Amino acid sequence: MELSERQLQILQAIIYDYVENAEPVGSRSIAKRYDFGVSPATIRNEMSDLEEMGYLTHPHTSAGRVPSDKAYRLYVDDLMKKKSLSNKDKRFISDRLAANCTAFDETIKHAAKLLSEITQLTSFAMTPSSNQDIISFIKLLPADENTVILMIVGESGRIMNTTLRFEVSYSQEVLDILSKNMTVNYKGRTLDEVLESGIIADASSDIEALNSLLGKLRPTFIKTLEDMLDVNLYMEGMTNIFDIPEYSSIDRAKAFLEIFTKKEEFTRKILERADGVVVTIGDENDSMKDCSLITATYHVDGNLIGKIGVIGPTRMKYDEVTSIMEYLTNNLSETFKLTDGKDK
Amino acid sequence: MELSERQLQILQAIIYDYVENAEPVGSRSIAKRYDFGVSPATIRNEMSDLEEMGYLTHPHTSAGRVPSDKAYRLYVDDLMKKKSLSNKDKRFISDRLAANCTAFDETIKHAAKLLSEITQLTSFAMTPSSNQDIISFIKLLPADENTVILMIVGESGRIMNTTLRFEVSYSQEVLDILSKNMTVNYKGRTLDEVLESGIIADASSDIEALNSLLGKLRPTFIKTLEDMLDVNLYMEGMTNIFDIPEYSSIDRAKAFLEIFTKKEEFTRKILERADGVVVTIGDENDSMKDCSLITATYHVDGNLIGKIGVIGPTRMKYDEVTSIMEYLTNNLSETFKLTDGKDK
């Protein structure tokens, strides 16, 4: 069944009102606050229909209506107008973002903080996943008699290293040969390729004399590659949720915060999401029902893709938040295009 | 005024009772539960005296007594007996600690998790402060035409690197000379020494031809050293506080959690604390009054010192928690003595 124009308008009005006031909306307040030229009774009838269609719910008989997840979905997909930020807001974001631009991770973290401040929600930011990063070179450095450092450098500038200790010592020359050999073998491939294809296992191409060292090195090499794939997750504004009526009970607050204690799981879920601005509402999130999650992607060097997002109650200013995030991620991508992504 | 033996016993009984039940303790329940051979009225008199001396407080006229910070301090210093862990508990800790021992940071994090699980409090762990780590060598590596990697390696095995981009390219030879030069200059000094004395500024000893590169390098060098000093802080069991009656109001919970949003400040405070098991109670903590904070130190290679701790309400099982932490940190130090601290 199609929704009539008036029903859409009423639904939108209810969403506005509920998002603003966090309280079930009655027919009377809609009739009064928004000028539909009809009486509360008419609105009541429409609301009843909307409820039947699943767009509204009823906490109890004598309460007003609350938009359902389905209503928010409709709103986000069809009703919502892109909100254009005021120049003041834009300048605020640009300035704050530019202010702190020394290290890459710092900038990302800063962006998350900014986002949580503006939206008054809990936000997070992730450093790019490096699985498409390309190996630039591999180097083995002797640290002392028994210690060798394995270092992998990606084209993005990302570096990862691990210290290894051996009983025997290896000469600079041996290590150099092996470094060059490994570099030749793996240079130009993405981390994913190297890890997932069995290339590492195939050592036959390596010089025989180095086989023993290479054997010892292999697990460390894999571990270092995996470390390199790790993304960093920064959370900001966690305590903001205490100011949101939805989470004013201890149980709800606890449930909300527990999401973030499982960082790995959370990270995995975020990485699975599509690029661009993505909104998932309530039940659409397998866990964290009664939350909405909005993520957006930024680019580094036009290649690597990092994510930034906010989490809050389904009752959320979707238009504002998505607009802010779009502007913010564009800005971030721009920043990382010009200055080139430095890494720790 | 000295406390009589009986007053000490009564105080201890009140502390036990309050720690267990989280409710103001009345004279009657003390008389009944602990066999002092005197009537509630007598206990009442003693309690009144204890209150006058500042060991007890009164939420309101007709409520029982609650131990003050002063009482807990007395308890921790004089009354508390060291609780010896059961073999079962010991085995549990040892096993869990040994189970996950691949990477250094992982082990630390794991220890914090374990601590929060056992105590049901919020815990944290910090990687060692490297300020006494000694520079082993410094290396400049060419990554591509415009990119140089600065790498500082400490004797502990800790490595830190930063990528630099230049307009001009430097040959392997130039970088090698500078690497050797820098290594000679700084090798054997602690990070603190190098950063705080003005050694870095004194470039006169460096070969003239390299001065321009060195000039560009200097800020990066300092930044990398500082990064190396950074300690990692891991928090575990944050949501445990929701199960503690003291924090069952949203405001209290919020205040508690806000402590951890200021990681830098918190880290600084923890680093200032003395070595060994240190207990600070309520007002003794400048911020976070009405919390108690217990920290303990573990050693890596017998040198570097990391910290692990718990935070909870002043109403806490000090004897148990301190014993667990002592055992845990000894165990950690032992682990890091044998396997040698690897670092990412």
Place this chain on the structure above:
DNA sequence: AGTTAGCACTCTATCTAAAAGAGTGCTAAC
């Protein structure tokens, strides 16, 4: 057929008063 006024009905939230409970503090006796 759509719209509207009117009104009974439902459910929640708020307020009040009363009662119960816990524990003290004091007094007088042991």
Place this chain on the structure above:
DNA sequence: GTTAGCACTCTTTTAGATAGAGTGCTAACT
């Protein structure tokens, strides 16, 4: 020094009454 007894205080619980918000239905109106 100890204790029983008891009045007093303050909090917590309970219950009932009331007010308020909003619906859902009916019947009348356009």
